[in-house]
Amino acid sequence: VVLGIGDDGAIVRPAADRELVIVIDTLVEGVHFPPGMDPADIAYRAVAVNLSDIAAMASRPRWMTLALTLAEADADWLEGFSGGLFEAAEEHNLVLIGGDTTRGSEIVITVQVTGDVLPGCALRRSGARVGDDLYVTGTVGDAAAGLALWLAESAQDENEHYLRRRFARPTARVAFASALAAHASAAIDLSDGLYADIDKLLMASRCSASIDVGNLPLSAALTAVRGDESAIDLALRGGDDYEIAFTAPRSSAAAIAELADAHALRVTRIGAVTSGHGLRCLREGQTLPFVNAGYRHFGDHHA
Amino acid sequence: VVLGIGDDGAIVRPAADRELVIVIDTLVEGVHFPPGMDPADIAYRAVAVNLSDIAAMASRPRWMTLALTLAEADADWLEGFSGGLFEAAEEHNLVLIGGDTTRGSEIVITVQVTGDVLPGCALRRSGARVGDDLYVTGTVGDAAAGLALWLAESAQDENEHYLRRRFARPTARVAFASALAAHASAAIDLSDGLYADIDKLLMASRCSASIDVGNLPLSAALTAVRGDESAIDLALRGGDDYEIAFTAPRSSAAAIAELADAHALRVTRIGAVTSGHGLRCLREGQTLPFVNAGYRHFGDHHA
Numbered sequence: 001v002v003l004g005i006g007d008d009g010a011i012v013r014p015a016a017d018r019e020l021v022i023v024i025d026t027l028v029e030g031v032h033f034p035p036g037m038d039p040a041d042i043a044y045r046a047v048a049v050n051l052s053d054i055a056a057m058a059s060r061p062r063w064m065t066l067a068l069t070l071a072e073a074d075a076d077w078l079e080g081f082s083g084g085l086f087e088a089a090e091e092h093n094l095v096l097i098g099g100d101t102t103r104g105s106e107i108v109i110t111v112q113v114t115g116d117v118l119p120g121c122a123l124r125r126s127g128a129r130v131g132d133d134l135y136v137t138g139t140v141g142d143a144a145a146g147l148a149l150w151l152a153e154s155a156q157d158e159n160e161h162y163l164r165r166r167f168a169r170p171t172a173r174v175a176f177a178s179a180l181a182a183h184a185s186a187a188i189d190l191s192d193g194l195y196a197d198i199d200k201l202l203m204a205s206r207c208s209a210s211i212d213v214g215n216l217p218l219s220a221a222l223t224a225v226r227g228d229e230s231a232i233d234l235a236l237r238g239g240d241d242y243e244i245a246f247t248a249p250r251s252s253a254a255a256i257a258e259l260a261d262a263h264a265l266r267v268t269r270i271g272a273v274t275s276g277h278g279l280r281c282l283r284e285g286q287t288l289p290f291v292n293a294g295y296r297h298f299g300d301h302h303a
Numbered sequence: 304v305v306l307g308i309g310d311d312g313a314i315v316r317p318a319a320d321r322e323l324v325i326v327i328d329t330l331v332e333g334v335h336f337p338p339g340m341d342p343a344d345i346a347y348r349a350v351a352v353n354l355s356d357i358a359a360m361a362s363r364p365r366w367m368t369l370a371l372t373l374a375e376a377d378a379d380w381l382e383g384f385s386g387g388l389f390e391a392a393e394e395h396n397l398v399l400i401g402g403d404t405t406r407g408s409e410i411v412i413t414v415q416v417t418g419d420v421l422p423g424c425a426l427r428r429s430g431a432r433v434g435d436d437l438y439v440t441g442t443v444g445d446a447a448a449g450l451a452l453w454l455a456e457s458a459q460d461e462n463e464h465y466l467r468r469r470f471a472r473p474t475a476r477v478a479f480a481s482a483l484a485a486h487a488s489a490a491i492d493l494s495d496g497l498y499a500d501i502d503k504l505l506m507a508s509r510c511s512a513s514i515d516v517g518n519l520p521l522s523a524a525l526t527a528v529r530g531d532e533s534a535i536d537l538a539l540r541g542g543d544d545y546e547i548a549f550t551a552p553r554s555s556a557a558a559i560a561e562l563a564d565a566h567a568l569r570v571t572r573i574g575a576v577t578s579g580h581g582l583r584c585l586r587e588g589q590t591l592p593f594v595n596a597g598y599r600h601f602g603d604h605h606a
Contacts, residue, residue, distance in 0.1 A: 018317075122305075
């Protein structure tokens with residue numbers, strides 16, 4: 001960073017011979033998060049969803065700008081927000097270099113992150129090939145269950161707290177995904193739900209895939225709180241997980257297992273890439289008549 | 304641009320040995336522009352205010368991302384918006400590489416622009432030195448008068464149309480400012496009003512300056528519509544001009560005059576940098592008891 005906040009713009013010096021990855025994502029109160037959420041969580045989440053996009057490209061996050069629209073400037077709220085913002089940023093050596101604060105009738109947070117990557121090494125959605133394995137990081141479905149608990153104002157036990165936190169504080173898989181670039185063929189981050197997002201990856205790669213829902217990585221908290229059937233449904237259709245789905249040739253399997261170990265990260269092979277189009281879900285060998293209704297962020301019913 | 308819209312992020316390849324300039328600015332309906340404004344103008348303006356920041360740093364605009372929050376997705380509105388966005392971008396070879404569209408209760412537009420500049424060549428607010436001349440591009444006060452006409456729903460003659468357009472379609476001084484870098488010592492763009500913004504430049508440079516209000520560049524339209532006194536007041540305090548105020552050593556005067564000619568741009572020396580702090584306004588040698596109340600964008604009374 002040559003020049004940070006305080007002038008008309010920030011000045012940064014990119015590393016020599018790198019490509020830049022640029023992402024931008026907006027969270028709107030009442031649409032992407034419930035009103036009244038802890039401002040530290042809101043800020044953390046606004047950064048994390050962008051870091052998740054950076055991770056999905058196997059990029060290294062460098063610089064962040066923030067556009068914050070608020071109905072009122074409450075000092076306590078801003079202090080909490082600022083705390084969550086810097087917490088998320090510092091976990092990934094991300095530097096806030098500029099911003100704009102405006103007044104509006106509701107909270108709108110736009111975060112923009114610039115990352116860098118060695119030329120040609122970014123992971124795209126379009127690189128999957130027939131025969132590749134299909135993987136997902138972490139566990140899926142937790143965040144959607146957490147949001148439901150948030151809306152029901154339920155926080156009865158440790159499992160529920162865990163799920164709520166999975167919604168409020170998504171973990172962007174930055175370090176793992178960056179190391180993954182050498183081994184994977186394609187990647188996408190899971191924001192709209194595993195089924196919908198993997199479908200986008202397959203569309204971009206002009207391939208099909210089948211997954212066995214029995215292989216979906218479910219947290220113990222999710223199955224405890226929701227039961228097996230609902231857990232699988234949330235894993236397939238629930239959004240806001242911000243895990244990474246990726247494909248890799250079979251020859252990378254050992255390297256990926258090592259990488260997962262090195263990052264103490266659960267990484268699960270959930271299926272395989274085939275020819276054709278669209279994602280098929282199998283259960284004990286039978287095709288599930290799964291209709292992708294798509295995930296609705298909280299508040300999309302405003303439509 | 305290595306990879307544009309459609310993946311988790313965009314990939315761009317920066318030119319070798321350049322610094323990057325990153326700016327972000329938000330426009331909120333009812334705060335920064337009146338409800339019901341032509342969507343093409345809204346979009347043009349959202350890009351132009353960011354290009355003006357890029358210009359103030361003497362940078363060359365390269366890549367843009369857009370975060371657009373809308374209450375409803377109206378196809379006609381979006382088509383108009385898109386037209387104005389690309390019109391502004393194409394004037395400056397700026398490429399839209401990514402975006403995020405979300406639903407909210409009002410229109411919120413955040414544009415982020417990345418530009419580049421030769422290392423060390425960006426203009427900052429902090430470079431003014433005692434003895435420098437103080438200049439401004441174009442004419443000032445027009446946009447504030449234009450906004451007032453907008454709010455009064457008045458568009459009686461060519462002068463009024465001109466002023467309204469100066470509000471709706473600000474001209475970012477990108478090409479001139481980029482060439483200016485070699486000759487100027489400091490620069491800022493005029494968004495909050497000439498007085499307030501030059502005061503910020505002087506604060507950053509730890510200098511003072513005096514200007515003769517008789518030298519302020521006023522458009523014929525502004526004096527025709529508002530009269531001399533109101534024109535001067537708007538020139539000092541009216542915002543949204545998106546002209547560039549800059550300082551340069553006396554030895555650069557001839558080069559700056561040539562540059563202005565080459566860009567067919569009115570550039571006016573309005574004063575000189577002195578020691579001390581704050582901006583003094585003189586009229587025929589007498590200090591004006593000018594109180595900087597600051598410019599209020601339309602709608603700031605919501606505060």
